[in-house]
Each structure stands twice: as C-alpha cells, then as structure tokens.
Amino acid sequence: MTPSSAFWLGVRALLPMLLGVAPFGVIYGVVALQSGIPPLAAFLMSSLVFAGSAQFLLAQLIGVGAPALLMVGAVGLINLRHALYSASVAPVLHALPRRWKLLLAYLLTDEAYAAAIPHLLAEPRSPQAHWILFGSGFALWFGWQLATLVGVLIGAQLPADLGLDFALPLTFIAIVVPLIDSRARLIAALVAGVVAVLLVPLPYKTGLFVAALAGLAAGAFMQGRGKP
C-alpha cells in the first residue's frame, strides 16, 4: 500500500459518515447563532474544539448562560470517550514522529475512528497504516469545517421541517449499534439510555455524564460476572 492509496482508503471509508455529519454541522451553525455566539466565533469553534457533540452542547450551554467552569468540565466529560480511541490506535502510531502523533490526535473523532479502525486492524503492521487514519480524519475535518460554515452563513434560511438536527442521533446510531456484539455491551447501552432519559430534568445536562458512567459500570459489571 502506498501513502496515497492508504490516504484515499481512509477518505472513502469516511464518506458515508458525512451524510450524517454535514446536516449536523449545518444545524450546529444555526444553534450557535441562536445562542448569541457571533458568526466568526461559531465557525472558529469548529477548528479550535473540533468535536461535534461537544460543540453542540457548548453552544446550548452558552445560550442558557452556564458558568464557564461548568462548560469546560462538560466538554471534558463528554469527550472522555476519545481516550478509548487514543488507547486503541496508540500501538499503530507508536513508531511515528511526534508531529504525526500530534496531528492524528487532533483529528481523532468518533467518525474518523469508526471509519478507519477496521482497516487499521486489518493492516496493523503496514508502515502506511497511519495514512488511513489521516485520510479519515482529514475528510471529516474538511467536511465539518465546510458544513458548519454553511450553517453559520445560510443555515437560518433552511426550512425547519427537514429535521436536520436528527442527523446527530442517526450518526451515533450508525456508530454504536454495530459495536453492540455482546450481552454486556447491550446492558451498557440500555442502562445509559434509561438513566439519561430519567435524569433529563437535571440542570446543564449533567444527567448525561451520570448516565454514561452508569452504563459503563453496568457493562463492566456484567462482563466481570463472566456473561460476555
């Protein structure tokens, strides 16, 4: 595999995700402006933070006037799942120069990871494996910048009844459902989902984190009991 063919393999693996990510990026732009964030700051969040669900949450928290410290904590907690992706790709990137590691860490999102990981697992010893991850990461980054820019510029003129904000749940369904291949994982998802719904009344979406932790604990407990 050449660097170029590995890069395009990564890009092609990511392209289907853009069907969900692009509408969501547009909606992010609309929500950010509605929350009173100036257009330039709304667009720059896409490269400075570069994390779709966290950006959406951040824009909503700005809109309700949440304290800054809580917003920082919320973004940290909601993005903690990326530590998994980091641990998972670390062996593949081990021998690379630091600039590559920094770049690929910046580009490591749910979508890029989900798109690239089957190919990385298929070719773990390929010296070009990092180009696959770079292809997926860059394709998502580019699509996200473009989509949020469109959202900031013309999103408010789009008809609301298209339900474009449904794109994020759909993208996450497409990522999560194939991951559920054991009873413990199913329990983790069910517990997280039920607790998240029950705790919706909690302020500043704090219920999300309790729900994620509850699901994580339930899944680990089931696995520990030897019922995979």
Next chain:
Amino acid sequence: MSQTTLLLLWLVCGLITFAIRYSFIALEGHYRPPSWFIRWLPFVPIAALTALVTPELLLVAGQIDLGAGNPRFWAGLVAIAVAARWRNTLLTIASGFVALWLLNWLV
C-alpha cells in the same frame, strides 16, 4: 461574553479535548494502564453515545412520548434495525431520514 472571552473558552475546551485524544498515543511505550481500565474502555463510547442519543429519541418537549406525536422515536427504531441488520453507515442514516420524512408527511 465578548468574542475574545469566547475564543479563550474554545481554546481551553479544545486543549482539553486534544489532551484526551493525545493521552494514550503519547503514553504508548512508557506506561501500561491497568488491565481493568483496558477492559472498561470499550464500554465508554457505547455508554456515552447512547446517553446522548436516547433522550433525543424518546422525549418531546421534556416528556416521554412513544406515540404518533413522536416520529423521531419510530424513525430512530427504523435506523437501529437497519444498523443491526446491515451495519452500513450510509444506509442507517438515509433510512432514518427517509422514515422521519415519511412519518412527518403521513401523520
């Protein structure tokens, strides 16, 4: 908040996000996390993403609604079924949108 304050806030949030993403990539070869941690990690995206999605599907204006007044619940079920059967991203997202638009048009 002023634009400068906002950009500073983005920068702090971005640095935290980056630090999380870089964590194990940077540590590889220097430190081995405990085995329970490695076993727990696969549940993190499942639990976190499901916690994000479920309220969007089940709630309408803060109330649980599993009836005709909540087409997102039914469209979400369609997408989940398609994802479980075909494990195809494009098909999952497209089927969810088509189901939502059809339900909005019918109901």
